[in-house]
């Protein structure tokens with residue numbers, strides 16, 4: 001189906017971003033997987049080319065462009081080339097909005113230009129070894145003392161955890177209230193801020209996911225985002241946007257898996273004919289194509305609703321639930337249609353399969369999405 005929500009300027013942007021990926025990303029993907037992280041250089045190049053934090057105001061070097069269709073294009077193109085480690089969407093679409101929305105003018109002046117240029121990389125640290133879905137159960141805490149907050153605790157599974165220069169950390173700041181959290185920006189080099197090892201994962205091998213430790217880190221009050229104690233509500237406010245970005249990526253990942261499998265089944269022969277000629281193959285491919293096309297229309301509509309401020313959190317949760325579950329079914333079926341070659345890393349489908357598995361877990365598991373949707377429909 002022809003997608004209707006893009007204008008000519010989006011097509012021009014997509015073409016230029018694709019050219020950037022062809023030049024600056026695709027040739028380095030194998031190396032980055034080997035290194036367990038992408039290079040700092042590619043972040044700077046993306047910044048130089050204007051692809052980071054495009055919504056930032058021109059006074060901070062941004063384009064002042066708050067149209068989520070550009071975020072969608074970036075997520076899609078990264079998914080089409082199967083690049084899960086270069087987390088531009090995490091930096092621009094998920095983390096930078098915390099500074100934009102809750103940061104004060106001095107903080108924006110201090111950080112935004114370097115986030116736009118790619119000189120500084122962002123991460124957000126909510127999850128802890130004992131608390132993921134249940135954020136209110138986190139133990140990391142900060143105690144106010146004169147002009148600083150003393151931060152203690154640890155976080156895990158933090159994307160961009162090794163490369164990040166600024167980490168938006170959620171910490172408990174009132175022991176009597178489990179929902180009283182504060183968001184604070186911890187900067188590279190602050191005494192007591194230590195990074196753990198890069199975590200070994202089943203997929204996303206070019207992504208530097210890590211543990212972070214905070215041992216009496218003295219976080220200046222000037223690094224607090226918004227009002228102390230309101231962090232939980234700030235996180236809740238931003239999670240819808242995060243889930244929409246993931247839905248954009250998941251449905252594009254499903255498209256990419258379907259496309260590479262189409263090429264394979266048209267080529268591969270068994271019993272004297274292309275496997276595409278078996279009715280089972282055609283039917284499976286047709287079923288997947290139908291579901292992907294239907295999902296794409298839903299996601300595109302969500303993007304437009306987000307642009308006009310009408311996207312409800314439960315609908316964003318539906319988009320994340322549907323697309324990531326669909327992606328899981330699609331990559332599994334596509335491996336099946338590749339036969340044994342689908343299990344070999346030389347075929348892109350095997351990497352797609354491994355990268356896809358996390359999408360039903362991070363940014364809120366499928367079960368948590370169902371809770372949100374259920375509650376929004378009066379089922380709690």
Ligand SMILES: Cc1cc2nc3c(=O)[nH]c(=O)nc-3n(C[C@H](O)[C@H](O)[C@H](O)COP(=O)(O)OP(=O)(O)OC[C@H]3O[C@@H](n4cnc5c(N)ncnc54)[C@H](O)[C@@H]3O)c2cc1C
Pocket residue numbers: 123124125126127130131132133134156157158159160201204209358361362363364365366367368371
């Ligand atoms: C590669 C990777 C990158 C990540 N990046 C980040 C990051 O950048 N920043 C960050 O803060 N976090 C990050 N995470 C953490 C991620 O968001 C959490 O793993 C996720 O929210 C689930 O939390 P958990 O792992 O503690 O699982 P748990 O919360 O322990 O859940 C375990 C199981 O119990 C189920 N469950 C839990 N509660 C309920 C319930 N109420 N009803 C029904 N079932 C329930 C879950 O659905 C799941 O199936 C990342 C994780 C990974 C693996």
